[in-house]
Amino acid sequence: MIDDTNAKRWLTGVLLGPTTVWFLFMLVLPLVVVAIFSFGMRSPEGGYVASFTFDQYFNLPSRLAAFKNTLSYAPLGTLASLLIAYPLAYYLAIKVNQKWKLLLLVLVIVPFWTSLLIRTYAWIFLLGGKGIPSLLEFIGIEGVRLINTPFAVIVGIIYGYLPLMVFPIYISLEKLDKRLLEAAADLGCAPARSFFQITLPLSMPGMATGCMLVFILLMGEFLIPAFLGGGKVFFIGNALVDLFLQSRNWPFGSAVAITLVIIMLVTVSLYMRLAMGKSTGQDESLM
Amino acid sequence: MTMRLYTFAVYLFLYVPIGIIVLFSFNSGRHASDFQGLSVKWYGKALSNPFMMDALTTSLIIAFSAALLSSIMGTMAALALQRIRGPLKPLFDGMIYVSIMIPGIVIGIATLVALVTVFDFLNPILASVWPEGANPPKLSLGYMSVIAAHTLFTMSLVILLVRARIAGMDRSLIEAAQDLYATPWQTFRLITLPQIFPAILAGFLLSFTFSFDDFIISFFVAGTNSTLPIYVFSSIRRGITPEVNAIGTMVLAVSLILLVTAQILLRKNTGKSSAAAE
Numbered sequence: 057m058i059d060d061t062n063a064k065r066w067l068t069g070v071l072l073g074p075t076t077v078w079f080l081f082m083l084v085l086p087l088v089v090v091a092i093f094s095f096g097m098r099s100p101e102g103g104y105v106a107s108f109t110f111d112q113y114f115n116l117p118s119r120l121a122a123f124k125n126t127l128s129y130a131p132l133g134t135l136a137s138l139l140i141a142y143p144l145a146y147y148l149a150i151k152v153n154q155k156w157k158l159l160l161l162v163l164v165i166v167p168f169w170t171s172l173l174i175r176t177y178a179w180i181f182l183l184g185g186k187g188i189p190s191l192l193e194f195i196g197i198e199g200v201r202l203i204n205t206p207f208a209v210i211v212g213i214i215y216g217y218l219p220l221m222v223f224p225i226y227i228s229l230e231k232l233d234k235r236l237l238e239a240a241a242d243l244g245c246a247p248a249r250s251f252f253q254i255t256l257p258l259s260m261p262g263m264a265t266g267c268m269l270v271f272i273l274l275m276g277e278f279l280i281p282a283f284l285g286g287g288k289v290f291f292i293g294n295a296l297v298d299l300f301l302q303s304r305n306w307p308f309g310s311a312v313a314i315t316l317v318i319i320m321l322v323t324v325s326l327y328m329r330l331a332m333g334k335s336t337g338q339d340e341s342l343m
Numbered sequence: 344m345t346m347r348l349y350t351f352a353v354y355l356f357l358y359v360p361i362g363i364i365v366l367f368s369f370n371s372g373r374h375a376s377d378f379q380g381l382s383v384k385w386y387g388k389a390l391s392n393p394f395m396m397d398a399l400t401t402s403l404i405i406a407f408s409a410a411l412l413s414s415i416m417g418t419m420a421a422l423a424l425q426r427i428r429g430p431l432k433p434l435f436d437g438m439i440y441v442s443i444m445i446p447g448i449v450i451g452i453a454t455l456v457a458l459v460t461v462f463d464f465l466n467p468i469l470a471s472v473w474p475e476g477a478n479p480p481k482l483s484l485g486y487m488s489v490i491a492a493h494t495l496f497t498m499s500l501v502i503l504l505v506r507a508r509i510a511g512m513d514r515s516l517i518e519a520a521q522d523l524y525a526t527p528w529q530t531f532r533l534i535t536l537p538q539i540f541p542a543i544l545a546g547f548l549l550s551f552t553f554s555f556d557d558f559i560i561s562f563f564v565a566g567t568n569s570t571l572p573i574y575v576f577s578s579i580r581r582g583i584t585p586e587v588n589a590i591g592t593m594v595l596a597v598s599l600i601l602l603v604t605a606q607i608l609l610r611k612n613t614g615k616s617s618a619a620a621e
Contacts, residue, residue: 068426075416147347169552169602279559
């Protein structure tokens with residue numbers, strides 16, 4: 057009997073071993089090293105000098121523009137995605153008949169699993185001089201510039217992350233007990249009122265999950281501003297690529313990265329409170 | 344009616360850009376944006392470009408290795424996690440969620456900094472203990488670092504998929520097998536594995552897709568190697584050519600085929616009889 061439980065323990069250990077090693081060496085250790093670097097100094101040749109100083113953090117204002125852009129475009133992009141995604145999720149969950157539902161849902165998710173690089177590239181093409189602007193010229197509207205503008209970045213964001221927003225909202229609307237809406241209608245409640253008093257509040261967890269997912273991914277975005285923002289709109293991600301791969305200031309880059317992680321952690325914990333308070337949620341984040 | 348139009352418009356928004364890329368990849372003209380006629384010459388050009396073929400090979404090797412590692416390690420972990428209790432379980436769950444949620448750029452940076460630091464520490468030691476005359480190995484960023492970094496995310500993905508499958512599994516078969524004195528290994532091989540296999544395969548395909556499409560992690564940790572997305576990124580930086588459209592179309596096609604297969608596998612596995620029959 058004792059041997060049996062020991063054998064089981066041993067087996068569990070073996071089964072979890074590789075995963076544990078991976079989590080420790082590819083997740084925990086790297087984050088710890090970055091945290092240590094962020095308190096270090098940069099040597100004149102560009103390397104890292106061990107030390108314990110907050111200099112790198114005090115230097116953060118030199119990249120203020122990147123933080124400002126990220127912290128304004130990320131919420132804006134999240135909101136825009138939410139506004140576009142909600143009616144679609146509502147339609148898919150409540151209006152579409154069962155036969156088409158699955159196909160339509162899959163068609164929303166599929167683009168998310170294909171290359172963001174290629175999908176963003178498509179917009180360079182569409183928004184560039186020979187794309188939509190030339191079509192506009194054809195119908196008489198001239199001099200429209202779309203690429204390398206804030207508008208282009210927002211379009212890219214919505215395009216890239218819409219599927220991620222639709223899915224959790226769809227799930228929370230799908231779970232909604234339709235009898236509630238029928239009861240409201242029987243009691244003489246107008247459709248608009250039952251939407252605002254029943255449907256909308258009950259789909260809150262889905263909206264919260266979608267917003268959190270999109271917001272977090274946007275905080276680390278690099279490609280969309282790099283391709284569509286043309287150097288005018290740059291995010292923390294673009295600053296990080298510059299600091300780590302071009303100007304090679306790793307200690308300062310580490311401080312920027314750690315600050316980014318902290319902003320994300322705060323977001324997630326705010327979300328947890330919100331979603332936990334509403335009881336459901338959480339697992340919806342997983343596709 | 345308005346809802347229907349709206350939905351239609353959103354689907355157009357989602358698919359027109361992809362369609363444009365595909366259409367222009369068949370453009371016979373020399374410029375990316377003037378459509379002149381149908382031709383597959385840019386595909387020929389792309390496939391005979393040695394840099395692009397090198398990058399493609401690198402991407403395929405990395406994606407296959409990451410997917411294989413993830414499916415094996417992820418399945419092992421999912422099997423173990425269904426039986427452990429106590430403080431270890433929430434700790435693992437936390438790690439799984441963090442590794443899925445954390446943006447690629449953070450993983451890329453952290454892996455880059457950590458690996459370079461570890462290599463800088465190990466390389467002189469290796470050189471000093473290496474026998475005189477022989478060239479000591481020099482650890483550096485490359486295939487291995489990209490595979491390891493991708494596997495962090497994809498392994499967690501496999502754990503979630505397989506765990507969901509285990510949760511929906513028919514327990515009575517396992518109990519019946521045990522009643523009939525099957526050894527744990529026999530029970531696993533004949534009962535559990537066939538039931539969870541579609542989920543493992545779907546996990547493999549999704550992992551492959553993720554790794555094959557990833558740009559940002561590879562950008563940081565690939566060292567001097569180019570994966571296909573890195574190659575495409577630098578081509579786009581140099582200017583848009585029809586060749587990029589052809590490569591893009593091929594990349595989209597690869598992910599689409601893998602995705603559809605994964606979807607079919609995940610659907611199929613909801614029917615118990617079909618899963619047991621495999």
